[in-house]
Amino acid sequence: MTQLNFIEQGKRVLDIERQALTEIVQYLDENFNRACQLMYQCHGRIIVVGMGKSGHIGNKIAATLASTGTPAFFVHPGEASHGDLGMITRDDVVMLLSNSGETSEVLNIIPVIKRIGAKMIAMTGNPASSMAKWADAHVCIKVSQEACPLGLAPTASTTATLAMGDAIAVALLETRGFTADDFALSHPGGSLGKRLLLCLKDIMHSGDATPIINDKQCIKDALIEMSAKGLGMTAIVDDNNQLAGLFTDGDLRRILEQRVDIHSTLISTVMTRSCTTATADMLAAEALNIMENKRINGLIVIDDNQHPIGALNMQDLLKAGVL
Incomplete structure (x- = not known):
């Protein structure tokens, strides 16, 4: 493959992912608003759960929420089934990530979350999925195609999920009136924190x-x-x-x-x-x-x-x- 082919393939991927971001704008609707309301009114923490690539994206979403004024952490669904569900309380909100909405490792822990009494937000690409139906709020991240030519590797869908997570985090940040000084308090080791916390x-x-x-x-x-x-x-x-x-x-x-x-x-x-x-x-x-x-x-x-x-x-x- 020539250098030109690499460049053209790269452009194709970015075009598809750019289109995916354009497509999900339509899902900033009442469902999105409902999800944000649940998280804003949460008296506990936001627990983000996802398997595989969705788990990697979930880790980042949890980190972004935590650093912008919304206490959050990530729990692996496999570990949750073997004890980590004890981290979840009825005051928490659980965010479930799955493009299909049918990931078995995530589905397995939903009955326990229901019994605990924690609210659930599902972020999937399938509004008719089990997760979407059982959740208290569903945020759609459906995209028309993956950038992977085989349609197998999550690419555009994970980009869409990550962007939607950022949209939620920033919406909550602005609603809370989160400031640069607040940000510095959770980043004391960074250059911003050093500047803002300097006396x-x-x-x-x-x-x-x-x-x-x-x-x-x-x-x-x-x-x-x-x-x-x-x-x-x-x-x-x-x-x-x-x-x-x-x-x-x-x-x-x-x-x-x-x-x-x-x-x-x-x-x-x-x-x-x-x-x-x-x-x-x-x-x-x-x-x-x-x-x-x-x-x-x-x-x-x-x-x-x-x-x-x-x-x-x-x-x-x-x-x-x-x-």
Whole structure:
């Protein structure tokens, strides 16, 4: 087979699977709505069950649900018949996956699920199948043909099932008001989680690196401190080391236009008194939102006694991957 044949065969497969996705749009109907309602109202977990290729797809659907605000896990039907049915309670919703709707390993556990009292959702390609009839809701994933030329290997049908599972998961995500912060809580090891769960205490300049001068000092002293610390600002404190104000590069430009004597003018006369501050436990993502909304380039971090304990600017958020 030539390289051209490989490419043409690949295009044929993708065309068939693309068509399959187009076909299943019609099944986003009241049955789909009913299935989503059952899962949304579930007080337990979503248990996804499937055999063979449907099982592999079920594993992914369960993982997607779990990471987007709907607690779920996968149970193999063979293992379910040998003890794992004990994982299912009456508060759960069981999602059964089978293209034919007649997979024996799945059918065998339905009477027990019925007896337990858990609700059932069937996702099959046959609305007249046993699973479809016995389920509390049936979501159809019927496709006109498989991409496999023999019509044997599940291809377009598994793609359709996976896509329908994504449709359910995202519909539930949006209904629950699931946020990026919620997503980060279940992905603490990922780059998104690291960014979203980062606190200011993890990235702020603290100790001797914090730009601070006393309000009895002059503008010249503020400029020296700002140059030494390199954050484009300095905190101004009173004799009790409490934050009295802030002086920034922007403030400097404004006073230079007024021809103020930087050697004799006290910083307290030109500083910004009502400045925006942050706390060490504030999420970096929250600090970014504050800085963007207020159109400022930096924040002074204070403790419960209004003492400056750190500082950061947009460059620090950029380096941390928050921006």
